[in-house]
Amino acid sequence: MAKYLGATKLAIPSAGNAGGALAAYAARARLEAHIFMPRDTPRANVTECCELGAHVTLIDGLITDCGAEIARRKTEEGWFDMSTLKEPxxxxxxxxxxxxxxxxxxxxxxxxxxxxxxxxxxxxxxxxxxxxxxxxxxxxxxxxxxxxxxxxxxxxxxxxxxxxxxxxxxxxxxxxxxxxxxxxxxxxxxxxxxxxxxxx
CATH class of the missing domain: 3.40.50.1100 (Rossmann fold)
Structure with missing residues (x-):
């Protein structure tokens, strides 16, 4: 849907599987994926996102802090915010x-x-x-x-x-x-x- 709607850059906060899923689908659709993860997210989740070509940013804090960073930068960066309940x-x-x-x-x-x-x-x-x-x-x-x-x-x-x-x-x-x-x-x-x- 993001590609259909004309989005080219996607962003999501994740400390688990949502980041990996977005990274995989974005790679398949040839869209940029920006994943914001708490610094203490399990290494396997971080590696999965990186290996799928996503831009991963580690944040000192919790997933709520990751979501706040996306909200702060999304307009300037041109990101489609894929945060929970920010899209249907x-x-x-x-x-x-x-x-x-x-x-x-x-x-x-x-x-x-x-x-x-x-x-x-x-x-x-x-x-x-x-x-x-x-x-x-x-x-x-x-x-x-x-x-x-x-x-x-x-x-x-x-x-x-x-x-x-x-x-x-x-x-x-x-x-x-x-x-x-x-x-x-x-x-x-x-x-x-x-x-x-x-x-x-």
């Missing part, structure tokens, strides 16, 4: 999780879905898919109970859910060895919290 296409892609799950379960959704949650696009995408499938008449209105799984060292959504909050405060001193889940402040926090409550 990742949610559309993540919907396939819901469609594949329903299809593999003969259109009977499971009772519970435990979802490792950083930025939350998978959780949001699945919920959107379930709504679409119901409108199409493929499934009924019964939904799985959705659970956002987060590390104790970075659990802003879990903390906000347990406190009954509508949004999540930034999680201080975020730390976890699951680098892709170390998202101290998710842009879609209110969407995830709403989904978790609707599903319970």
């Amino acid at each position: 296409y990742r949610i559309e892609g993540k919907k396939t999780l819901g469609y594949e799950l329903a299809g593999q379960c003969q259109w009977q959704l499971p009772d519970v879905i435990l979802y490792p949650t950083g930025g939350g696009t998978g959780l949001i995408g699945m919920w959107k898919a379930f709504d679409e499938m119901e409108k199409l008449g493929w499934i009924g209105n019964k939904r799985p109970r959705m659970f956002a799984v987060q590390a104790t060292g970075c659990a802003p959504i879990v903390r906000a859910f347990e406190a009954g909050e509508k949004t999540a405060a930034e999680f201080p001193n975020a730390r976890t060895i699951a680098s892709g889940l170390r998202v101290p402040k998710a842009i879609g926090d209110f969407l995830m919290l709403n989904i978790l409550r609707q599903s319970n």
Whole structure:
């Protein structure tokens, strides 16, 4: 879609797989990829992006700091910002999780879905898919109970859910060895919290 829309330079913050995926797709489409990663991102993720031809910038800080750097420079640099929920296409892609799950379960959704949650696009995408499938008449209105799984060292959504909050405060001193889940402040926090409550 980025190429179709005329974008030539893409930028994304990543501490895990999103950077590698963007680097691969950008290379295939002959687009520039600029990946901003926390300095302590696992070496394998950094190397993957570099080997695929992406311009990798390591930032002292967390993924939120990487996103802030992109936001600060994107207009001047001419980057198409691929950050979570800054463009609609990742949610559309993540919907396939819901469609594949329903299809593999003969259109009977499971009772519970435990979802490792950083930025939350998978959780949001699945919920959107379930709504679409119901409108199409493929499934009924019964939904799985959705659970956002987060590390104790970075659990802003879990903390906000347990406190009954509508949004999540930034999680201080975020730390976890699951680098892709170390998202101290998710842009879609209110969407995830709403989904978790609707599903319970």
